[in-house]
Amino acid sequence: MDLNEDVVKLIPPNQDYVTEIQNFLDSHYNHNGISDFREKMERVVAEEWIRQCNKHETARQFLGIRESDNKLIGSLLMYTEDTPQTEYWGNVSLNVIESERGKGYATQMLNGAREYASQIGKKSFKYVCYGDNTASVKTVLACGGKLVKEDEKWFGGSVHYYEIPNADLELERNIEPSLEQ
Numbered sequence: 529m530d531l532n533e534d535v536v537k538l539i540p541p542n543q544d545y546v547t548e549i550q551n552f553l554d555s556h557y558n559h560n561g562i563s564d565f566r567e568k569m570e571r572v573v574a575e576e577w578i579r580q581c582n583k584h585e586t587a588r589q590f591l592g593i594r595e596s597d598n599k600l601i602g603s604l605l606m607y608t609e610d611t612p613q614t615e616y617w618g619n620v621s622l623n624v625i626e627s628e629r630g631k632g633y634a635t636q637m638l639n640g641a642r643e644y645a646s647q648i649g650k651k652s653f654k655y656v657c658y659g660d661n662t663a664s665v666k667t668v669l670a671c672g673g674k675l676v677k678e679d680e681k682w683f684g685g686s687v688h689y690y691e692i693p694n695a696d697l698e699l700e701r702n703i704e705p706s707l708e709q
Contacts, residue, residue, distance in 0.1 A: 536601050536633050538590035538640040541578040545591060548600040550574035552625060586611075588644065592624070592637045601628045604637050608648055618656035618689070622667075634667045638692070642671060645694035652693050659686035668692065 541549065553572045581589035586609045592601040602624035607614050620641050624634050638655075645653050655673060657664035665688065673690035680686050 533632055535595045536592045536636045536640075537595055538604060538637060538644070539593055541581045541589055541591055541603075543575075543578065545593075545600055546574045546578070549577065549591070552600060552603065553577060555625070556623065590637075590640070590644075592633060592640075594628075594633070601625060601633045602637060604641055606641050606644060606653070608650070614654060616656075619650075619653035620655050620692075622655075622664075629663065634663070635670050638667055638671045639695065642692060643695040645692075650694055652691050655690045655692055657688055657690075659688045 550573070553574060587605055587607045590604045590606070592604060593599065594601050602622065604623075605621040607619045610619070620638070622634055622637055622641075624637070641653070645651075655664075655668050657668070659665065659678065668690045671692055673692040675688055676691045677689035678686055679689070
């Protein structure tokens with residue numbers, strides 16, 4: 529990691545970030561040209577989202593927090609068990625706030641997922657993205673991902689399925705010790 533690069537740590541959702549989480553949820557659910565669908569959805573409220581995240585038994589939600597200013601950069605959801613759903617959608621969902629993209633934060637967060645996979649005994653996990661999403665493809669490859677399947681049938685776009693190995697011992701720690709169980 530570049531010494532001038534801001535470090536992003538992964539932490540469980542908590543009330544300390546409720547305002548930033550609400551802003552993130554509002555922008556996430558009213559964006560990307562699909563607001564017609566999202567307008568029909570009930571507004572996601574941060575406090576309830578935090579409660580739901582922290583009680584989920586087969587998934588672990590993390591906030592990506594930039595250490596230099598304690599700012600919420602994005603979120604990462606990791607399904608800890610393999611199911612038919614994870615075969616189709618992958619084990620990890622990663623989102624970086626639009627204004628913070630292109631700064632290497634997604635790579636740090638995905639490496640945090642690799643470390644968490646090591647901690648819970650997963651040898652690897654699946655990540656799924658559109659093949660033309662060059663930022664996601666670049667991130668996955670930087671984290672050791674290997675393309676294992678390509679599907680042309682998703683809404684006219686090519687979908688790539690990657691297998692990402694868990695963390696090596698040499699990887700820098702970016703998951704808070706409080707997450708180790």
